[in-house]
Amino acid sequence: MAMVLKQPSVLPGFGLTLGFALFYFSLIVLIPLSGLFVKTTTLSWEQFWHTVTEPRAMASYQLTFGASFLGALINGFFGSVVAWVLVRYRFPGRSIVDALVDLPFALPTAVAGIALTAIYSSNGWIGRYLEPLGLKVAFTPLGVLVALTFIGLPFVVRTVQPVLQDLDMEVEEAATTLGANRWQTFRAVIVPELWPALLTGMAMAFARSVGEYGSVIFIAGNMPLKSEITPLLIMTKLEQYDYAGATALGVVMLVVSFILALMINLIQWWSGKRHTTT
Amino acid sequence: MSIQVDHVTKRFGNFTVLNDVSLHAKAGELIALLGPSGCGKTTLLRILAGLERPDQGRILLHDVEVTDQRITDRRVGFVFQHYALFRHMTVTENVAFGLSVLPKAQRPSPDKIQKKVDELLSLVQMRAMADRYPNQLSGGQRQRVALARALAVEPKLLLLDEPFGALDAKVRKELRRWLRRLHDELHITSILVTHDQEEALEAADRIVVLNQGHIEQIGTPDEVYESPATPFVYHFLGDVNVFHGRMSQDETVHEEAIRQLPAEVDASGEHEVTFVRPHDLELSLSRTTPTQLEATVRFVITAGSRVRLELASKDSPQIISVELTRERYRELKLGQGDMVFVHPKQLQVFKMPGPRS
Amino acid sequence: MSTEIAARVKNEEWKASLTSESALVRWALIVAALGYLTLFLFIPLAAVFTEALKNGVESYFASFTDPDALSAIRLTFLAASLAVPLNLVFGVAAAWAIAKFEFVGKQILTTLIDIPLAVSPVISGLIYVLLFGAQGWIGPWLAEHDIKIIFALPGIVLATTFVTVPFIARELIPLMQSQGREEEEAALTLGASGWQTFTRVTLPNIKWSLLYGVILCNARAMGEFGAVSVVSGHIRGLTNTLPLHVEILYNEYNAVGAFAVASLLTLLAIVTLIAKTMIERKTASSRTAHDPVWSTQPGNPL
Numbered sequence: 001m002a003m004v005l006k007q008p009s010v011l012p013g014f015g016l017t018l019g020f021a022l023f024y025f026s027l028i029v030l031i032p033l034s035g036l037f038v039k040t041t042t043l044s045w046e047q048f049w050h051t052v053t054e055p056r057a058m059a060s061y062q063l064t065f066g067a068s069f070l071g072a073l074i075n076g077f078f079g080s081v082v083a084w085v086l087v088r089y090r091f092p093g094r095s096i097v098d099a100l101v102d103l104p105f106a107l108p109t110a111v112a113g114i115a116l117t118a119i120y121s122s123n124g125w126i127g128r129y130l131e132p133l134g135l136k137v138a139f140t141p142l143g144v145l146v147a148l149t150f151i152g153l154p155f156v157v158r159t160v161q162p163v164l165q166d167l168d169m170e171v172e173e174a175a176t177t178l179g180a181n182r183w184q185t186f187r188a189v190i191v192p193e194l195w196p197a198l199l200t201g202m203a204m205a206f207a208r209s210v211g212e213y214g215s216v217i218f219i220a221g222n223m224p225l226k227s228e229i230t231p232l233l234i235m236t237k238l239e240q241y242d243y244a245g246a247t248a249l250g251v252v253m254l255v256v257s258f259i260l261a262l263m264i265n266l267i268q269w270w271s272g273k274r275h276t277t278t
Numbered sequence: 279m280s281i282q283v284d285h286v287t288k289r290f291g292n293f294t295v296l297n298d299v300s301l302h303a304k305a306g307e308l309i310a311l312l313g314p315s316g317c318g319k320t321t322l323l324r325i326l327a328g329l330e331r332p333d334q335g336r337i338l339l340h341d342v343e344v345t346d347q348r349i350t351d352r353r354v355g356f357v358f359q360h361y362a363l364f365r366h367m368t369v370t371e372n373v374a375f376g377l378s379v380l381p382k383a384q385r386p387s388p389d390k391i392q393k394k395v396d397e398l399l400s401l402v403q404m405r406a407m408a409d410r411y412p413n414q415l416s417g418g419q420r421q422r423v424a425l426a427r428a429l430a431v432e433p434k435l436l437l438l439d440e441p442f443g444a445l446d447a448k449v450r451k452e453l454r455r456w457l458r459r460l461h462d463e464l465h466i467t468s469i470l471v472t473h474d475q476e477e478a479l480e481a482a483d484r485i486v487v488l489n490q491g492h493i494e495q496i497g498t499p500d501e502v503y504e505s506p507a508t509p510f511v512y513h514f515l516g517d518v519n520v521f522h523g524r525m526s527q528d529e530t531v532h533e534e535a536i537r538q539l540p541a542e543v544d545a546s547g548e549h550e551v552t553f554v555r556p557h558d559l560e561l562s563l564s565r566t567t568p569t570q571l572e573a574t575v576r577f578v579i580t581a582g583s584r585v586r587l588e589l590a591s592k593d594s595p596q597i598i599s600v601e602l603t604r605e606r607y608r609e610l611k612l613g614q615g616d617m618v619f620v621h622p623k624q625l626q627v628f629k630m631p632g633p634r635s
Numbered sequence: 636m637s638t639e640i641a642a643r644v645k646n647e648e649w650k651a652s653l654t655s656e657s658a659l660v661r662w663a664l665i666v667a668a669l670g671y672l673t674l675f676l677f678i679p680l681a682a683v684f685t686e687a688l689k690n691g692v693e694s695y696f697a698s699f700t701d702p703d704a705l706s707a708i709r710l711t712f713l714a715a716s717l718a719v720p721l722n723l724v725f726g727v728a729a730a731w732a733i734a735k736f737e738f739v740g741k742q743i744l745t746t747l748i749d750i751p752l753a754v755s756p757v758i759s760g761l762i763y764v765l766l767f768g769a770q771g772w773i774g775p776w777l778a779e780h781d782i783k784i785i786f787a788l789p790g791i792v793l794a795t796t797f798v799t800v801p802f803i804a805r806e807l808i809p810l811m812q813s814q815g816r817e818e819e820e821a822a823l824t825l826g827a828s829g830w831q832t833f834t835r836v837t838l839p840n841i842k843w844s845l846l847y848g849v850i851l852c853n854a855r856a857m858g859e860f861g862a863v864s865v866v867s868g869h870i871r872g873l874t875n876t877l878p879l880h881v882e883i884l885y886n887e888y889n890a891v892g893a894f895a896v897a898s899l900l901t902l903l904a905i906v907t908l909i910a911k912t913m914i915e916r917k918t919a920s921s922r923t924a925h926d927p928v929w930s931t932q933p934g935n936p937l
Contacts, residue, residue: 005738010329010349011819012829014736021729021744024721028797029750032762035772039765078671085668089661097669099912100676106851106904108858109756110878111897114885115679118686118894125678150675182656211755213861214878218885231757231861238761238865243770250758257753265746327824349823356824362817366839376825379835431825 036254039247051248060230063141067229068209071148072156076202079156080194086157087164105154109214116147117219139221144229147216152205159201163194196271200264207260211253279340279434279467280305281326286335288321295321296332297491303484305340306465308458310482312472314514317488319471323437326469327356339435352435355428355466359440361420363412369423370395370408376431398426401460418449425457429464436468442477450474454481475515479503487511509628512553519559519598521552551630556586556601558624561610570619573598575612580604589618683901687894698884698895706873707880707896713788714863714876715856718796722852726803727845731833734811735819745808751800760794760865786868791876794862799852806848807841814840847914854907858900 005014040048051057086098104112120127120137127138137143167190175185213231221227230253237246281303288296296318303309311319324330326337328349336345344352364372373395377386386394399405402422412420421441428436441457442450458481461468472478478485479499487494487502487510495507506512562570573589576597585607589598598620602610612618655661688695698704729748733741751759765771767784777784784790818840822832838845860878867874875883877900884893 005736009736010823011735011816011832013833014732014738017728018732018736018738021725021732024725025729025747025800028793029800030747032766032797033750033754035766036758036762078667081664082668082672085665088655089665091665095912097672099908100672100680102908102911103676103680103904106854106858106907108860108878108881108897108900108904110860110881111683111858111900111904112679114881114890114893114897115682115686118890119678119682125682126674146675150679153675182660207753211753211758213755213757213864218882231755234757234761235865238764241770243765243768246761247765250761253755253758257755257758261746261749261753329820329824350826350828352824353826354824356821358817358821360817362821364818364821364836364839375822375827375835379822379825379827379831427821427825 033254036247036250039243040251043244043248047244048248048251051245052252056224056228057230057233057249059225060228060233063144063227064210064230067141067144067148068152068206068212070145071152071209072202072206074149075152075156075205076198079153079201079205080160080198083157083160083164087161101157102154104150104152109151109212110218112150112215113147113218116143116150116215120146120219138219139227141220141227143219143221144216144227147219148209148212151212151215152209155205155208156198156201159197159204160194163197167193196267200267200271203260203264203267207257207264210256210260281435281467281469282336282338282341283322283326284336284338286322286325286332286337288318288325288330288332295491296325299335299488299491299493301486301493301496303467303469305467307483308461308468308470308481310470310472310478310485311488312475312478312485312514313488314473316490318491319473319488320439322488323439323469323471326435327354327437328352329356353431353433355431355433355436357421357424357428357436357438357441359443361412361417361424363420363424363427365412368409368411369399369404369415372412372423373398373427373430375427394430395426398430401429402426417445418453421445421453425460429466434467436466438468438470440471440473443472443474450477457481479515487514489514506553506626509551509553509630512626512628517556517599517601519554519556521554521596522549549630550627552622552625552627554622554625556599557584558622559598559600560621560623561587561600561602561606561612561618562621563610563616563618565619567621570621571598573618573620575614575616575618578612578614580607587612589620680901683894683898686890687898689894690891694891695895695898698892699899703875704880704896707875707877708899710788710791710875711857711877714791714795715853717792718799718856719849719852721796722800723803723845723849725800726807726848726852729804730807730811730841731837733808734814735816748801748804748808751797756798756859756861757865759797759862763790763793763797763866785866786874788874790866791863791874794866795856795859798859798862799856802852802855803845803848806844806851810841810844811837843914843917847911850907850910854903857903 043051082101086094086101117124117138119125120130120143122128122131122136122138124138130137135142137146171189172185175189180188211231213229213235216229217232220229220232222232224233230249234246234249234253237243237249281301283299283301286296286299287294299318299322301309311322313319321330325332328344328347332345336343338344339352339354364375367375370392374391377391377394380386395408396405399408402425404419404422404426407415407419407423412423415423425438425441438457442453445453454477457470461481470478470481479502482499484496484498485502486496489510495502495511497505497507502511503515506515512518565572572592574592575587576590577588579586583604585602585604587600587602587607589600590596591598600620610618656664687698699708729744732738733745764785766773767777767790768774769778769785771785784793818836819832822836827835857876858878859876860882863876864879864882867876867879877896881893881896881900884890884896
């Protein structure tokens, strides 16, 4: 333990707390996760490759990643607007709206799933107006997009909000005194500050959407090769006892998750570096 | 209780913070550890408290070795630079804390605890704020509560880590005097860490001057100020004029005439340097001895309790700082551009390694 | 104190007017923001309750008093009551180690703790099936000893625990890091033991964030769907949690019943949000305005 500690400490409990934390975490998280990778090794490389590149899987990737990406973009734009409005403006009900932004995060995914389906199905509150216009949302890839946008909503808002709150008004005032109009000030002064937070938020929304299950399967239609997301494909394989297939796809998803998490950390580190050098 | 620090060395990684430091404090003394940031004074204090362990050396409290003793057993009162008051407890609860965590057998009754807390709060003049929370107090008030809290457990040793560092100048002065009076009343052996030489000179019985992990000098405030043992101590305590070469205050020593010429490196590879405090320089309007320095007045700063003058020496690019009483200044009636003659009343000569830089 | 705040707000508003957009732009932005939120947030929220009450109040209450619903409620509570305390102990231990000490690999540990948040719920369930399922590593051994983990309570608890591991730790770590070690050191110099220091000095300083962490962890534990779906086997009356029960009802075209049960979970979510707001106010008033509960850590504050 003394080797691990950079500086021996008088505060008690280091060995106990770190030991327990590592033990618990390995038991509950690390070992089961590694079990997934180990299981994959029982497949031959051809088997693995075949499973993860079969048409049904490829179609599911397209839908999952495509819809997640679009959802992240939509949230990137509107989420920033929402963050701006919440931070800069005062209007009645602002604090309620502010609290509700976290709803997609606190709400069970199944509840979100059935609620969205009910709304966008052909006799739903919104669906009934969209269907005559030819826009079928429920049971189509568009429904997947809607669900993933809902899920990703809080991420961009909550990463951009603190940055906006900490913005130094003085810099904006300086730009104004130098003759910049509002739009120029926004572009030159505010956007560069927001950019890392925005990227982080979008990456998080994307990461979350890619793995999302509960809120999507009700509204998706779930037709193989058309409106089937990758997590559902994994679930289906499990139900058919195709453990090898489920594992292979699971590894793909896990690797993607880790890469995304790494990217997010990199963005945060990079933006942290920028700030300390200025 | 007396304190003995025996050849203590402490390293953080590759950096040696304390290098073979030894000192002895008598029971009831108030000792100041004085030095610039990074000199190791806070580390030494924390080692005394048990918050750090030395890599080498021993600590003895009242002749008992405590180097390996845990903090909780040491009965040392520690006052942190940023107070470290328990933010969710009232002033009363803060002060009572040390008593309330005593083992059941030793713990006083709640009444006794309350009484002790009241006594201490009266001592530090915070009785009226007994029910306030730390964030409702000013810095000076918080510091007094921190002191009361440390005193509550009747420590044999009181350690204060730059206790007034975070306060503004006036409050600092008041609290420093108040601390000294408190110490005179309570007679607890105390060690005060500070980088403020005025504070050390005013409050301490003895001063330990530290620099880069080793002790430069230990002495009473007078000794340290009037007879600094090293150039560092000279520089650190008060302003100083540095003259390269040897100056003399004795008018009759002719061959030791004041030289502004580059000093030659003598046989031992060192050159001599003379230190004179600004208030130890005497000025006259005309030359009275051949050993005086000729200089011209460049700036006069009359604000403050004394008058400070900056003189340009005639024979060298040196700026000489002089401090005069207002009386003397009025006598001389000096103005910018006037010529004066400078003579040291008191000086100290050190040998510095290497040729003059 | 409040007149100070009022004066400061007025001053800020005046200063803000110097660097503000035109009224037209402002209103356009507000409309866009509210429109987006209405579409993706308010309407779904309202839909849950409207659909639930479609057949009247009696039918609403009947939906969660039938035996299957009751056993789903029981199972949900049971799983949460096991998962949350375990993660609480973990969260506190990890936060103490990370916040009060310097050690090799600290940053790695902090990043690792976020892993369950990045993993798809289906995968979170899959890994336990691979471990404990009939064809899993320990599967045969378990079958021999007649121990059921998958398709039984233990599996559900495990999956729920996995998914909610990070929540309490993530609430505590930034807070405890910003609070430093000085108060604990002070307590030690005053003679307190390690346990006394923790309970009387550290705990009171973190109590609100701890409470919120527990509430959030609980809400997520009760609402977990994907992971539990994989490990539970969907056995009605036995291994169905509330979210799974919602799914079953919905797939049986009992939409009203499904929404009624869903409304319970929605209320839980709303309670969580209210708790968060109240706790933010509490911590904001005792610290500076720059430090609300959720922004001390860059990135996902949730």
